[in-house]
Amino acid sequence: MASVLEFDNLTLRFGDNEPAVRGLTFQVREGEILALVGESGSGKSVSALSALGLLDERLVNYPEGAIRYRGEDLLSAGERRLRQVRGRSISMIFQEPMTSLNPLHTVEKQVAEVLAIHRGLRGPQARKRVLELLELVGIPQPEDRLDSYPHQLSGGQKQRVMIAMALANDPDLLIADEPTTALDVTVQKQVLELLQSLQAKLGMAVLLITHDLTIVRHYAQRVVVMENGLKVEEGDTDQVFKSPSHPYTRKLLDSEPPEQPRPMDDSQDELLRVEGLNVRFPVGRSLFGKPRRWLHAVQDVSFTLRRGETLGIVGESGSGKTTIGHTLLKLTSGQGRVFFLGDRIDHLNQKGFRPWRRRMQLVFQDPFGSLSPRMSVGDIVGEGLGIHSDASPEEQEQQVIRALLDVGLDPDARHRYPHEFSGGQRQRIAIARALVLQPDVIVLDEPTSALDRTVQKQVIELLQELQSRYGLSYLFISHDLAVVRALSHQLLVLRSGQVVESGPAETIFRNPESEYTRELLAAALFYRPPSNGSEADLRPMDR
Known part of the structure; x- marks a missing residue:
């Protein structure tokens, strides 16, 4: 099969920092679903965004390599040419539809905008095409949704609108960047089966970016595994899952959660x-x-x-x-x-x-949103002690240190701020904030939904250990x-x-x-x- 998109020895660097992507080479072929897999920070998304010129050119540079769409190097293409490619030849579904859709524009206006730019369709013609697209992606009563705003749609419906926008001009290639993160399992399955059926129906290629290997196993024909900006493995999905050749791939495959909880005392x-x-x-x-x-x-x-x-x-x-x-x-x-x-x-x-x-304490779903960016980790974890504890400041600091040690963080982290930590580390901080008061019950609201599988497993094991230690x-x-x-x-x-x-x-x-x-x-x-x-x-x- 002919190649639709080719990454040829791509090296990507932000400023004078170490390369975020090094020597990346792979092809997306006609009519296939290729999964690009790896943990956060592996270089998956920045590589895909580079294909459409969506990274800030003032911050990023490409010392080596090329990204070719049907033989044309997109890295050397001008902005005018990239605008022709975006949304017509190559489309993209972004990870978070709520932030990707304009909250001030209706569904009809947002989908029709793509048609106006690339096909010149307006008025009744555009509306007819918008209705066709909404019906194609499975939105019920599409006429009733034309005047809806993003906040009036469910998560699955917002993602379907994003897919409709991406498919509006029958692209050769669809890039789907974590298209089902934080969606319900039933909606997740619907979205993935929709993408699979549309890919088969329209004959387009799909580059599926994900950290969820269960999705890869079911929907991708081939897989490329990335670690710290490097490609470490590539092959047919069945082959990679049955006989992974690289230790990092084996680590990802072994990161599925345990099949049952630790036993508890029934008395x-x-x-x-x-x-x-x-x-x-x-x-x-x-x-x-x-x-x-x-x-x-x-x-x-x-x-x-x-x-x-x-x-x-x-x-x-x-x-x-x-x-x-x-x-x-x-x-x-x-x-x-x-x-x-x-x-x-x-x-x-x-x-x-x-x-x-x-x-009775609570750990929220989004650790970044629930931690104040203006407070140090020590102040965040110790805030509850100032309300519920009569201990001296010195004793409270020792309790904060103990809570950070309990969740596997260096006590020196208390002098830093949330933005300096990874998603998994921020969730540990949120758990430490709940734990420092020595509660009996912790309400955990989707605490692992947006984390990599390997980090999910670490958080699960941490919660099990804390439960055994403190009852x-x-x-x-x-x-x-x-x-x-x-x-x-x-x-x-x-x-x-x-x-x-x-x-x-x-x-x-x-x-x-x-x-x-x-x-x-x-x-x-x-x-x-x-x-x-x-x-x-x-x-x-x-x-």
Whole structure:
């Protein structure tokens, strides 16, 4: 097959720093899906962005090599030529659709803009093509979505709009940069199957950039593995997965989460009990401020949590997972009975609840967004001590040092700032901030969703170690079922705010009773339905 895009000995450098990419050589062929794999910082995305001239030319230079589109060197092409290539010959789906879509423009305007620039289509012709594209990518009632703004769409719908924009001009090559990061497993599967079907239907090539090897196994024909700016392995997907030749590839393949949590002591007492939790939000208000109708985010949810136990809470976006965690910590108002060590705490006001906050802590999904960029790590981790502890400043500093050591960070890190750390290190800082108060319960809200698999595994092992050492209980909220399975003793499956299934995690993973749970597991790409009354097979499915 002919080559559509060729990287020929590409070396990429930012300023006078060490090269971010060195001697990168590979080809993307017609009609294939090639996966570019590696951890954050390996050079995947900057290489792809270079093909379209999307890096700031004042900061980047290319000492050696070329990037050729059908034989034409794009690195030496002028801006005018690159504008012709972008969106018409080569299109790109970016990692985060919410930041890639203009919040001030409607769906129709954003998709039509691509058609106007490259094809001169406007008015009724453009609208007709936009509707065709929205229907092609599977958006229901596309006419009703033309006037929608990005914030009015779900994560999966926003990603589908991005795909529609990328496909508007029938490109030869589609670059998909982490197109499913932080999406629900069901939406993730829909987006990937959509890309696969469109690639086959349109005959285009796809360069799929990802750190998720499960996706690579199922959707790519060939794979290129990168480490620290170097290509370390290339080959057919089956060959690389069955017989990896490089230690780094083997490390990536071995970084899947463990298949089950560490065993817990079944004699432990009940720590937290929730009975009939309900949360609703007003949707639209009248002229006088009265709610017109209500959205029931959580409906009659009940569960118990023992000391040293992890309760996994799973479901799609909008199922009420995060709302439950926030309501327990009184960050959101709700109704229901909540007992902590036998004491009822749901009726307490914010002042009365303050002493309980030390015992119930929260780790947010995005560690960068939840850590103040203006505060040092020491101030961030120790902030809660200033509120809940009577210890002296010297004693508080020692507690901060102990918390940083507990999460595997150098105590000297307390003098630095969040932007100086990697994503995994920032998540460790967030865990240290929760841990420093010696809580009984930690609510973990998607703490590994945007991390590389190797870093995910490190965080999982850290959480398991801390749980064993301190007898911590976790409410683990996630859409990543492989991670949930590695940590959870009990499982709560939510759909539209209601519990559809609950019980021992391994029992549900092997013999789910609810059709919805089976759909979630199938979408996670490691579930084979049971046959002849046997248990389900949870090994990764073959392509």
